[in-house]
Amino acid sequence: MTxxxxxxxxxxxxxxxxxxxASLCGDAALADDLAQEALVRAYVSxxxxxxxxxxxxxxxxxxxxxxxxxxxxxxxxxLDSPEALHVAGEAASDASFRHEELRRALxxxxxxxxxxxxxxxxxxxxxxxxxxxxxxxxxTVKYHLSVGRDHLKQHIRL
Amino acid sequence: MKDIEQFLRENAPETPAEGQFxxxxxxxxxxxxxxKKEVDGVRRRGRIALIVALAAGLxxxxxxxxxxxxxxxxxxxxxxxxxxxxxxLQDKKEILFGAIACLAIALGVVSVTRKRETx
Numbered sequence: 181m182t183x184x185x186x187x188x189x190x191x192x193x194x195x196x197x198x199x200x201x202a203s204l205c206g207d208a209a210l211a212d213d214l215a216q217e218a219l220v221r222a223y224v225s226x227x228x229x230x231x232x233x234x235x236x237x238x239x240x241x242x243x244x245x246x247x248x249x250x251x252x253x254x255x256x257x258x259l260d261s262p263e264a265l266h267v268a269g270e271a272a273s274d275a276s277f278r279h280e281e282l283r284r285a286l287x288x289x290x291x292x293x294x295x296x297x298x299x300x301x302x303x304x305x306x307x308x309x310x311x312x313x314x315x316x317x318x319x320t321v322k323y324h325l326s327v328g329r330d331h332l333k334q335h336i337r338l
Numbered sequence: 339m340k341d342i343e344q345f346l347r348e349n350a351p352e353t354p355a356e357g358q359f360x361x362x363x364x365x366x367x368x369x370x371x372x373x374k375k376e377v378d379g380v381r382r383r384g385r386i387a388l389i390v391a392l393a394a395g396l397x398x399x400x401x402x403x404x405x406x407x408x409x410x411x412x413x414x415x416x417x418x419x420x421x422x423x424x425x426x427l428q429d430k431k432e433i434l435f436g437a438i439a440c441l442a443i444a445l446g447v448v449s450v451t452r453k454r455e456t457x
Contacts, residue, residue: 183367191360195353203351212359220366224374279349301346329342336345 181226189233190219196234196303197241203298204245206287218244232309239313242295249291285335293328296321392446399442403435 181189194215201211201218218241222229229236286294292314299310300321307325311318427434 186367187360187364190363191356194356194359194363198354198359199351202354208354212354212362215359216363216366219363220370223367224370224377227378282346282349283351297346301343302350332346333342336342 181229186223186226190237193234193237194219197237200238200298200303201241201245203283203286203302204242204291204294205248206283210248214244214248215241235309235312238299238303239315242313245295246291281336282332285332288335289328289331292316293324293331296324297328297332300325388449392449395442395446399439403439406431406435 197218198208198211198215201214202208205211205214218237221244222237222240286297289297295314296310299305299313300307305313307318307321310321314321
């Protein structure tokens, strides 16, 4: 893949890629860093790429997100702590989320459920494509969607 | 169920504006351009080395098999266990070398396939 084609593909999907990562990590600045890291990784191995560019880049971005989680793990117990709420309050300046409660609720559910929810409801991707991005079976994606919805309901007042 | 699904779809975050993102991404891509060229070069050299090694192995294997078949060794007949073993090997040499050659070719093919998968 030539540099020009790579850039044009990136231009077409960068918005959704950044929104996907911002929804996962709840921080627009970190999401942009992760998106750039993913695009650099994709560019380095773009010669071997065949198929659906968006799904491929999303898979790399998801792996970057997971790598970042391993580097900087978020202690689960701290999510309800005053410090966590303070951090969440700071990140609330991320205007991409129309519903602050939803952003906070997403940060409180497990990462796999969050990813499945974000890809299915925000990015409008079918289960099969989500399975390919997350590298898990389609049945497991459906399970994460179902459990994720139940978990979100506990944190959101509808 | 429908409520939460509808709520999620209606409240999807907005797509962020392009802004500085593509400019910064371009700058990062420029920075890794050299690394990409280096990685591509190493991959290409690795592929060539693998193909050359496979071809050389095959040619050498065929040559040795041919030499052994054309110039059979004459084992000494002093009746020891080693001599008897060598005689037995001498009788089955075509099958033995055939099997070794097949194995070498199979290993070569498998290693090339695996290398392609990992590249």
